[in-house]
Amino acid sequence: KLKYISTMFRDTFTFTPSTLRSLRLQRELQDLEDERRALYRSPRNRQTAAVSQSVFRESRTLSQLSSDSAVHDALCNGDLDKIRVIFKSKEAVNATIQTVSHELNWSAELGLWSLISKQKQTSALHIAAERGHTACVKHLLGHGADVNAAPGGATALHTACANGHTECAQLLLSIGANPNAISEDGYAPLHLCTSPQTFLCAKLLLEHNARVNLQTKDRENTPLHIAAKHGLDKHVDLYLNYCAYSHKKNREGETALNAACSYADKPEAFGRYYKVCKMLINWGANVKTAGKKNHTPLHNACGNGHPDIVKLLLLHGASVNAKNSAGYTPMDCILQAVEDYLEQHPERIVVDLLNHGAGPVDPKMLKQCAVSPWTMEALLNTYEVIPLCDSWIESVPLDVWQKHQVFYESIIQMINKPRSLQHLARCALRNYLGTRCHSVIPQLQLPNSSAEFLLLKLEGYIK
Structure with a gap:
């Protein structure tokens, strides 16, 4: 009947695109219903028809998982009851889910910020692990979730470790998650342990044979570089005790000590960065190694107005008159930063440099x-x-x-x-x-x- 109506009036009336889509959808549903009834007319085909209908329902469910906001909300909120209902089969558990995020993007051509939408592929396991919903992760793994799948370029272990969800990481590792899996961006899970709350995750990874000296693809940073950059003294101590190389250089020729001195620019974190530098030096880091733009650790510490690190470097033989690529000495660096670090007593740095032979x-x-x-x-x-x-x-x-x-x-x-x-x-x-x-x-x-x-x-x- 629907087919007849749409054919009869196609040339008589002008239909809007939305009306045509509605008619097509109704026609498809009508065709499916006709097929189902035809199958049931024959007793020997009723069983086959029932199976086909079940497969159809599951197929539609899988397609809806990709963009169903209710499914996404259940995963984000850790609603275990709903997740048990939705994710019963291996196919559903491993279905790819599409998410959309909105980000501000600067347009130099237009001279303004614009809101852009970015689509990302993920899975139920990734969302649950990212949010730290251990019970949900356990249910999904128990129903056949692929522990090493990386639909969006990273595994569930990457997301769990990046967010410091120790129990989820433990569960994933116990099922066989690869602690050395490399994401699409070139990072292993250990590289993503960048905050104090990720310490136990880092420890778990190392206990499961994560490679402590594995380098990132882009800048060739080791986990030690990254921990030093973020002033994570406990992470640094952990990595060094797992035989991390304190003298290892990244693509720009910088060691972890260079990284620590370069990013020690927030007075409230000075204490942590000092501990990091002291540990690295005690484990053999070279205080004279020059990295990006020929900056030594002393150049960076002076530029960041950190008197305690400056004293530490000088006591261990830092070159007080070394020049960087711009021809600046450490003294030049502190004098250029005096106004920014008045409360950190820049005169202490100047006096120490002078007493160690600054020109x-x-x-x-x-x-x-x-x-x-x-x-x-x-x-x-x-x-x-x-x-x-x-x-x-x-x-x-x-x-x-x-x-x-x-x-x-x-x-x-x-x-x-x-x-x-x-x-x-x-x-x-x-x-x-x-x-x-x-x-x-x-x-x-x-x-x-x-x-x-x-x-x-x-x-x-x-x-």
Whole structure:
């Protein structure tokens, strides 16, 4: 009847596309119903018809799984009762599920942000493992889920470890998940342990023979590089005790120590990064290894205003006057960062560099530390004569000048005047000792006040 109506009026009436689609769908359903009834007219075919109808229902269910939001919600929420109803067969458990995410994308051509939709292939096991729904993961594995399937380019173990779901990772590994599976992006599960809550996952992976020195495909980073980059001191300790190579270099020639010093730029995480650097050095990391743009760990630590790491590197033989590709020394790096790290006492770094033999600073660089009187004092005490202040005096903020007026006025009074004999003697001795100031002066049998003076103790004025 439907077929007759659509044929009869096709040339008589104008149907909208949606109307035509509706008619086609109804016609298909009618055809299927006619076939079912025809099969049931013959008793010997009733059993075959029942099987066919069952297969049809399952086929439709599998196709609906791909985009059914109710199914996706059940998996995301860990609704075990619904999951038991939906995922009964091996085919359903391993069905590919399509998800859509919306991301902001910057268009340089249009000069604005646009919302774009991205489709991603996944599976029920991946979604459950990503959300940490252990009971759901167990049900899916018990019904034949492929533990090493990677419909979206990564396995369920990748997603479980990336999100720190230890119980899910344990379950997947016990079923035979590959701890060294490489994702489409070139990462093993161990590379995705990038937060403190992933520590137990990392431990589980290593206990199941994950390769601790496996490198990523893109930048050739090891798990040790990645843990050091994120300041994960417990991860670093774990990897080193599983024989991670502290001297291993990535594609850019950087070791884990380079990575730690490069990313130690948040004061609230300074303590963790210091522990990481100390462990790496104790396990043989070379403090002189230069990586990207010829930056050494000391360049990076100075650029990030981390006084404790700077001291640690210097005590282990870091090259105080090494130059990077731009020709900058570690001293140049800290002077360029003074204003950003005032609360971290950049003068401590400057004094340590000077006591380890840092070369003289061009007076033009004084402008960069105009907001830090303590840093300026340390530098001025390496000059036998105070240079002209024209290059920096106008850069001092009024509030800083008022707070440290005694210091700044003492500088002005000493311009082009001879320094004290005591200061000149200090300069002579320090020039003689060079890089040995930090080690020799404390060994001299001098009063504490004299030793501190020689090591550039800050006093708050210039004389």
